[in-house]
Amino acid sequence: MSSSDKPISAPPAERRLTIAKAMSEAIGQEMERDSSIILLGEDIGRMGGVFGTTTGLFDQFGKDRVKDTPISETAFIGAAVGMAAGGMRPIVELMFVDFFGVCMDAIYNLAAKQSYFSGGKVSCPMVLMTSVGGGYGDAGQHSQCLYATFGHLPGMKVVMPSNAHDAKGLMLSAIRDDNPVIFMFHKALQGMGWLGTIAGSITDTPDDDYVVPIGKANIVREGRDVTLVGLGATVHHGLEAATRLADASIEAEVIDLRTIAPLDRQTIIQSVSKTGRLLVVDDDYLSFGVGAEVIASVCETGAGPLKCPPQRIAHPDIPIPFSPVLEHFVLPDAKKIEQAVLSMMKDEK
Amino acid sequence: MSSSDKPISAPPAERRLTIAKAMSEAIGQEMERDSSIILLGEDIGRMGGVFGTTTGLFDQFGKDRVKDTPISETAFIGAAVGMAAGGMRPIVELMFVDFFGVCMDAIYNLAAKQSYFSGGKVSCPMVLMTSVGGGYGDAGQHSQCLYATFGHLPGMKVVMPSNAHDAKGLMLSAIRDDNPVIFMFHKALQGMGWLGTIAGSITDTPDDDYVVPIGKANIVREGRDVTLVGLGATVHHGLEAATRLADASIEAEVIDLRTIAPLDRQTIIQSVSKTGRLLVVDDDYLSFGVGAEVIASVCETGAGPLKCPPQRIAHPDIPIPFSPVLEHFVLPDAKKIEQAVLSMMKDEK
Amino acid sequence: MSSNENKRLWMYANMVKSRHFEDLIKPAYFEGKSPVFNMAKGPIPGEMHLSDGQEPCAVGICAHLREDDVVTATHRPHHIAIAKGVDINAMTAEIFGKKGGLAGGRGGHMHLFDPAVNFSCSGIIAQGLGPAVGAAMAAKLSGSDAVAVAFLGEGAANQGAFHEALNLASVWKAPVVFVIEDNSYGISVSKSDCTAVERNAVRAISYDMPGHHVAKNDPDAISEIAGEAIRYARNGQGPSLIEIETSRLEGHFMGDPEGYRPDGEVDRLRELDPIPKYRARLLADGFEEADLESAEQDARNIVERAFSFARENQYPEPEEAYDHVFV
Amino acid sequence: MSSNENKRLWMYANMVKSRHFEDLIKPAYFEGKSPVFNMAKGPIPGEMHLSDGQEPCAVGICAHLREDDVVTATHRPHHIAIAKGVDINAMTAEIFGKKGGLAGGRGGHMHLFDPAVNFSCSGIIAQGLGPAVGAAMAAKLSGSDAVAVAFLGEGAANQGAFHEALNLASVWKAPVVFVIEDNSYGISVSKSDCTAVERNAVRAISYDMPGHHVAKNDPDAISEIAGEAIRYARNGQGPSLIEIETSRLEGHFMGDPEGYRPDGEVDRLRELDPIPKYRARLLADGFEEADLESAEQDARNIVERAFSFARENQYPEPEEAYDHVFV
Numbered sequence A, B: 001m002s003s004s005d006k007p008i009s010a011p012p013a014e015r016r017l018t019i020a021k022a023m024s025e026a027i028g029q030e031m032e033r034d035s036s037i038i039l040l041g042e043d044i045g046r047m048g049g050v051f052g053t054t055t056g057l058f059d060q061f062g063k064d065r066v067k068d069t070p071i072s073e074t075a076f077i078g079a080a081v082g083m084a085a086g087g088m089r090p091i092v093e094l095m096f097v098d099f100f101g102v103c104m105d106a107i108y109n110l111a112a113k114q115s116y117f118s119g120g121k122v123s124c125p126m127v128l129m130t131s132v133g134g135g136y137g138d139a140g141q142h143s144q145c146l147y148a149t150f151g152h153l154p155g156m157k158v159v160m161p162s163n164a165h166d167a168k169g170l171m172l173s174a175i176r177d178d179n180p181v182i183f184m185f186h187k188a189l190q191g192m193g194w195l196g197t198i199a200g201s202i203t204d205t206p207d208d209d210y211v212v213p214i215g216k217a218n219i220v221r222e223g224r225d226v227t228l229v230g231l232g233a234t235v236h237h238g239l240e241a242a243t244r245l246a247d248a249s250i251e252a253e254v255i256d257l258r259t260i261a262p263l264d265r266q267t268i269i270q271s272v273s274k275t276g277r278l279l280v281v282d283d284d285y286l287s288f289g290v291g292a293e294v295i296a297s298v299c300e301t302g303a304g305p306l307k308c309p310p311q312r313i314a315h316p317d318i319p320i321p322f323s324p325v326l327e328h329f330v331l332p333d334a335k336k337i338e339q340a341v342l343s344m345m346k347d348e349k
Numbered sequence C, D: 001m002s003s004n005e006n007k008r009l010w011m012y013a014n015m016v017k018s019r020h021f022e023d024l025i026k027p028a029y030f031e032g033k034s035p036v037f038n039m040a041k042g043p044i045p046g047e048m049h050l051s052d053g054q055e056p057c058a059v060g061i062c063a064h065l066r067e068d069d070v071v072t073a074t075h076r077p078h079h080i081a082i083a084k085g086v087d088i089n090a091m092t093a094e095i096f097g098k099k100g101g102l103a104g105g106r107g108g109h110m111h112l113f114d115p116a117v118n119f120s121c122s123g124i125i126a127q128g129l130g131p132a133v134g135a136a137m138a139a140k141l142s143g144s145d146a147v148a149v150a151f152l153g154e155g156a157a158n159q160g161a162f163h164e165a166l167n168l169a170s171v172w173k174a175p176v177v178f179v180i181e182d183n184s185y186g187i188s189v190s191k192s193d194c195t196a197v198e199r200n201a202v203r204a205i206s207y208d209m210p211g212h213h214v215a216k217n218d219p220d221a222i223s224e225i226a227g228e229a230i231r232y233a234r235n236g237q238g239p240s241l242i243e244i245e246t247s248r249l250e251g252h253f254m255g256d257p258e259g260y261r262p263d264g265e266v267d268r269l270r271e272l273d274p275i276p277k278y279r280a281r282l283l284a285d286g287f288e289e290a291d292l293e294s295a296e297q298d299a300r301n302i303v304e305r306a307f308s309f310a311r312e313n314q315y316p317e318p319e320e321a322y323d324h325v326f327v
């Protein structure tokens, strides 16, 4: 059992929250402040969200503001667009990002283009929150990440926290943003007991109102030898690998993207200019993915000189397999990162 | 008026076909050979396809094999998956790729995963043909390319011809492939009079049965100084730029990807190893796009040494604007390629 | 004039305005597109979906709408936009891709947004229905009695979004009216070749909402039913579905060779052109020829001024392409 | 025994088999998941949707199906797979992620494909309906009289794919039967909170097809209606819709705390458990206790052998993850 694999234990400090709790808290606090916020989605009412994103909010705000929907993603995400145009600030849950195929038009052709098609006159202040990621045996239609799918299409901001602190701050930024924001949350970090949770995602989370800005990556560990770029779960794998690499006197700098679109290229390029080595790690499909975008963004600037070719680790271009022996074989983890870095250190130009 | 902008004139040789005619011909010839092929889509019956992809086939094969559908993409693409599992070889048209948002589940969660979820026991021999591209003022919901959107998701092959010869050969490959193949055709190349057509897409096209293999890029012009990678329309822009660059004694090698997934990395890497310079040009959105994947694929191998940073030109990360002055400003063209190459030649390391 | 007479004259004038609008679009669209028809050329590139023949649907519904009522329309939006009171100068400029257009030329004819009168449209079939439900709920939850109307074609009634939106509207008792303009074609495919039922109005049963059918493309009949459905929504009684039998006098889009039409169909439809028919009826009902003529003239003037505005308006600077991706 | 008696015994045996299957899944699923319930752990990770209570739907329909008839099922597929005759050893091994599984462990419990009996399922709501229409058409066009059946939940009847597939099936006169297992919940959301109509069967009107409603989770009643609808399809008369009132005796998935259930609901439902009820009826109808017991024993043995097979079966080699992305 790896260190990231422990069941959640009681948080030591009072304000140590899971991402789920941080999301609910941010939404609840903001709903108190702003009566134009409305929540829509499947099982987000009485149940509080399959992934705990709306816990307690139905009781607190009632059924007019916290609305369970039919299994009609096209209609209710479309409705959110109409609400947003009409002055409300809907927060909508798409239970799994894997379901985007039944409702993507409302997202990328309506929400994402409302501002452009209206010359900036009609805004679309909506948050679409959706779960991503696998690793728990939920197979090929319930474990996808699709970061690049969303990052590729203009007009939406796309964020994903790796811990509760950032989850709250990014959620507040997302709700207050006048543009559509896709808020991805990773199931391996969510802090639902029944899913298992990487411990590092449970962090001190201020009770107050604060924002984590959209579009700003975070250097979660400094280092001089190699830049590890990750997001969500892979940030924790990167940190774990960095700890092990430090034993071998290799100092990895770990960057948590936090925002997929717009991508904070500057932070990455600065880091790589310092370290001269780049490894991107994500758990979305490899080709046309986050790794490619980060590598290209660095290489096209001529940043460097790079000491070895930039590398990427991702889920390979195969559907996500069910059997744990298969799934864990193909998912990125700390060990794969460690090995990749070790071989990059050897592979000097 | 650029050279690529001429109205279609009568083809000089008898077998000079447009891509539309080449597609119809391939489908018709294959339908004669193979009675398990069925055609489904909107307006593909009597009308012969909005983009001429099924001209004459309704009259030739009748309404049982050439079926106009309701505007129900989820149902009829889903039906194609069921037909494919049941031993047929459906060819389905999604009129514009921009509509993927109403039916992507049937494509990427059903068609693309049928083989994997059945351990290879249930195949999904279907072709989904769909129009891509803008440049003719059809605005933000009818001009998108989405190459990377489809290329990113595993289990599908994705092809796009730049000329009629390849269109026929790729279509025959696609139909005979036992896996789902997304066959994109570019509106600027289609040879519909009413759309205007880049002349180079109209080529000699054998009457016979021949295939262009899926997964093999094509070097359409050899050169020693820079590798231009394009697909569909941008291949022609690349060729036009190469002609102009040749006047300045710069010899560009132009690669036509032809297949987006699986990407022929080897051909690209070999070319870049020779030229030392890489410029990728596509008309899909820039970020998380084809350019990123091609650049990353080259850089991660350490191919080179590169004489200057690899570059990409694409549609920027904005919805596709309607007004021609806006749209032509943001679309890639020969001039932008030429200028990019000229500045790359200056920018030696 | 009585308020009903006023309304009828308003409906007539807006039908004329809409038709004149399309009549001016036609030659403008073909500029630069002959002798070779190439959609990319001329001052109005891209697809162009005209609404000739469908004017009664727009005016019959919009006669009952206020500025704060929301309308979502389709790829064939001009008649509806005009009847809803969209700024016709800015709308025309948008269609010409000009800086003074509703969206500064970014949207074009399928993407007309005018927040001043709460109008918008989308080019993806049936995808305006969800937003209309949401707009209706935004009004309802804010305590307003504004309503929303979603227009769709009969072809769109076979799209999943139709089913989801009507069910959701019913469950939420949203003040929204769904209006099917049944012109019996989706591009080349006739309704009977792709729709399991003869009348889409029966589908209202699946959503426990009133389903109305209006025959004969008749503005008065449409207005009567529309009044009922919109009152029903405004009173908090919930959504309705209205199916209107109308006709598409032009091709699906300009340049459509219409080979799929039975011989003589267009001629037959033209004989039933709702505008001269309605004019004759108004005269028979005692309207003065002079009043109609002056309404016609006003309508035409407005349209002509809009086209002048659009033509004289400048193009955006190319760099403006980058603006307004986000607000 | 008469053929009808045989069929009833078959239905009973398959309900028992299905229930016993779920009864063995339960402890197996919880292995490694206690004291802390973590879905990722144990021999069966991931979500697990049990079908306890819904067996009558599966057997009532499948009693009329042949191997060459096609079934598409849902995220809650075990009872249907068993009644359709899916290889139970390979199915169990698949659920355990083993090499001998239907897909060598690639698919898991929501993705069971057995081409030998033309069974498949998908985890995305209502997305199996289009494929069923296509499968039905593949049979029809090849001259076979095979039919297809698509199962869905009542929650899925609000998804756009439902509307599109039923309309398409009707337009094509496809030999397909749509079967709604109405267990009155979609996860935590009750049918009445999200469905505009009380009975989904009325929605058949929108597609000009017969719509049947079967109350009380009764295998005989289901079988009777199913026989009619499947005959109708086989005879080339077209599609039908069947709505079955059934009950979900377990949570939506294993581990569901079911806080959304009214107090006492599960107890009430358990009292109506269709399996003991049907057993009692068969006895009342003159079946021999011994025959039932032997059928039960056979069913249990088959299930137990399947679990032994699955447990003893080896895991795939990790590298096999890369196989079969393409055929």
Ligand SMILES: Cc1ncc(C[n+]2csc(CCOP(=O)(O)OP(=O)(O)O)c2C)c(N)n1
Pocket: B042, B071, B073, B095, B099, B102, C074, C075, C076, C123, C124, C125, C152, C153, C154, C155, C156, C157, C183, C185, C186, C187, C248, C252
């Ligand atoms: C989801 C989707 N599918 C297909 C199209 C292409 N398309 C544009 S208009 C049209 C026909 C629409 O028919 P109908 O709804 O009856 O409206 P009408 O054109 O008759 O006004 C089609 C198929 C589209 N825009 N969106």
Ligand SMILES: Cc1ncc(C[n+]2csc(CCOP(=O)(O)OP(=O)(O)O)c2C)c(N)n1
Pocket: A042, A071, A073, A095, A099, A102, D075, D076, D123, D124, D125, D152, D153, D154, D155, D156, D157, D183, D185, D186, D187, D248, D252
């Ligand atoms: C398109 C889509 N939306 C949401 C879900 C999540 N989900 C899985 S099962 C379920 C409830 C389904 O309810 P119903 O159709 O009644 O089937 P039941 O679970 O009761 O058998 C939901 C919402 C999904 N799998 N697919």
Ligand SMILES: [Mg+2]
Pocket: C153, C154, C155, C181, C182, C183, C184, C185, C186, C187
């Ligand atoms: Mg129509």
Ligand SMILES: [Mg+2]
Pocket: D153, D154, D155, D181, D182, D183, D184, D185, D186, D187
């Ligand atoms: Mg249910």
